[in-house]
Amino acid sequence: MTHFTGEMISAAKANDLSAISAVIAATDELITQRANSYAVRAGGSVDHDLAEDLAQAGRIRLWESIALFDGESPRQFMAYVDKALHSAMTEHRHQLKRSGVSASCAKDFEGALTLAAGDPYDAARIATTDVMGPRKMTRDRAYAALLSWLGTDSLDRPLNHDLYGEEITLGDVISAESGVPVDLLDPRDYETTRRKTVREQVHRVLGKLSDRQRHVLKADHGIAPVGHYGEGPDTTLADDMGVTPYQVKQARVKGKNRFSELYRAGAAA
Numbered sequence: 081m082t083h084f085t086g087e088m089i090s091a092a093k094a095n096d097l098s099a100i101s102a103v104i105a106a107t108d109e110l111i112t113q114r115a116n117s118y119a120v121r122a123g124g125s126v127d128h129d130l131a132e133d134l135a136q137a138g139r140i141r142l143w144e145s146i147a148l149f150d151g152e153s154p155r156q157f158m159a160y161v162d163k164a165l166h167s168a169m170t171e172h173r174h175q176l177k178r179s180g181v182s183a184s185c186a187k188d189f190e191g192a193l194t195l196a197a198g199d200p201y202d203a204a205r206i207a208t209t210d211v212m213g214p215r216k217m218t219r220d221r222a223y224a225a226l227l228s229w230l231g232t233d234s235l236d237r238p239l240n241h242d243l244y245g246e247e248i249t250l251g252d253v254i255s256a257e258s259g260v261p262v263d264l265l266d267p268r269d270y271e272t273t274r275r276k277t278v279r280e281q282v283h284r285v286l287g288k289l290s291d292r293q294r295h296v297l298k299a300d301h302g303i304a305p306v307g308h309y310g311e312g313p314d315t316t317l318a319d320d321m322g323v324t325p326y327q328v329k330q331a332r333v334k335g336k337n338r339f340s341e342l343y344r345a346g347a348a349a
Contacts, residue, residue, distance in 0.1 A: 084103070084106065084154040084157050084158065085154065086152075086153075086154065088102055088103060088106075089103075089149070089154065089157050092146045092147075093146060093147055093149055095147060100143060100146060103142070103146060104139055104142060104143065107142065107161055107165075108139075110161070110162075110165070111135050111138045111139060111142075111165060112131075112135055114134075114135075114138065114162075114165045114166070114169060115131040115132070115134040115135035115138060115169060116131050118130075118131075118134050118169045118170070118173055119131035119134055119173075130173070133172065134168075134169045134172055134173060137168045137169060137171075137172035138164075138165045138168045138169050140168070141164050141165070141167065141168030142161060142164050142165065142168075145164050185217070185221065185224075185225050186225065186228065186229070188207065188212070188215045188217065188225070189203060189204075189207055189217075189222070189225035189226070189228075189229055190229075191212070191215065192204070192206045192207040192212060192222075193229070195211065200226055200229055201226070203226070203229075204222045204223060204225070204226040205222075207221075207222040207225065208222050281343065282303075282343075283303075285339055285342045285343045286298065286303070286339070288338075288342055289335050289338055289339065290331070290335075292321070292323070292327070292331045292335075293331045293332075293334060293335030293338065293339075294335070295321060295331075296317070296321075296328055296331040296332045296335055297332070297335045297336065297339060299317050300332065313325075314328045314329060
């Protein structure tokens, strides 16, 4: 544990350069530990470049704020130091990971993310709805917040840690799908590949349904080559298919249940 003396603290507060340097040197191990803890990737490894950036942000903040310490005891000073490091590193991490949007926009998106139970794509949808109240975003603003939230470092996340450890990352898969080298990927490649993967999975699952079930679900959502029947009466779709409205309804219910079962099984795999 880092120890400070009353004399060192008093001198540092009085802007004594040697004392300030001594405080920073004495806290360097703590700063490194805190920086590493804030730079842990989703798979559990440390992003060392980010950790170094955070450590530097912590040192600067500590330097700038020592004179503002209004306590007396070393214990109080230790708590003050910890709080200063937490503030500096979380702010800097947000600046790095939420680049391209304002701090208020990033904060609003994180509120939507909570409402979406952690799903960033659902959060982008929720952010454009009335549930956000006065913080409701336009579609363009919500999409910018989504890309900013994802960040390029998310591409370092292991694809399936339990199966592959950290050998295969999301970036590896996206690079293979998009043809873009891993070091040149950005969040747009993530989104494009995600849409392509979802589209392929949807058509793959639809192909496993009966002809009638597949046609009805495509009609409900306007999936080519079937036209979009939307919320129209089933009689129209039934006439075009040469079946009864009851048969359309049955095909929809059974098709949705089967589609959900097959889609979730494919996603898990």
